[in-house]
Amino acid sequence: DAGITQSPRHKVTETGTPVTLRCHQTENHRYMYWYRQDPGHGLRLIHYSYGVKDTDKGEVSDGYSVSRSKTEDFLLTLESATSSQTSVYFCAIKGDGDQPQHFGDGTRLSIL
């Protein structure tokens, strides 16, 4: 299995608080992604990174920011969490070329 870990695995927090989710990889892959998964929507891309300090927005980026200061770490931040951001968040990594994505086991985030 690809070396990818997400932390925390579960988090409950209150509306208006900042939240940071971490994705860590040991594969030295160039591409890293953050998705959210909600019933009926499949996975939707929030942000992605194509290198250190190189990031771009996905389909549902509003309310989220990311940072990648090292190849192995990709952080997702909710500056001021809202109840609509309650979801399961998945990180994925990918190598160059026609390679599949490898996913972490997700972070279940509940915002009350």
Added chain:
Amino acid sequence: SQQGEEDPQALSIQEGENATMNCSYKTSINNLQWYRQNSGRGLVHLILIRSNEREKHSGRLRVTLDTSKKSSSLLITASRAADTASYFCATDAAWGQNFVFGPGTRLSVLP
């Protein structure tokens, strides 16, 4: 808007039967991938088919791709209870390294 759409949304079959899931997409692609997700886990890659390929096999899995119809199918033969999961197709943009996932097909294989 979603690139891939799986059909059916849910499928229930008996162990030993074959399961077929379909995926339709809207724009040109470099490749199409199928993933499986067990409850409470991340997605696991099953198979990748490139736009210049028409069929691909991996064990009990058979994937077809029809770029003229912008559709793909995943066939699981001789299904097992362990195949119970959600299955997703993902398509890439013709230019990039991003992927768009459909809402998935939920497969239940009854013993």
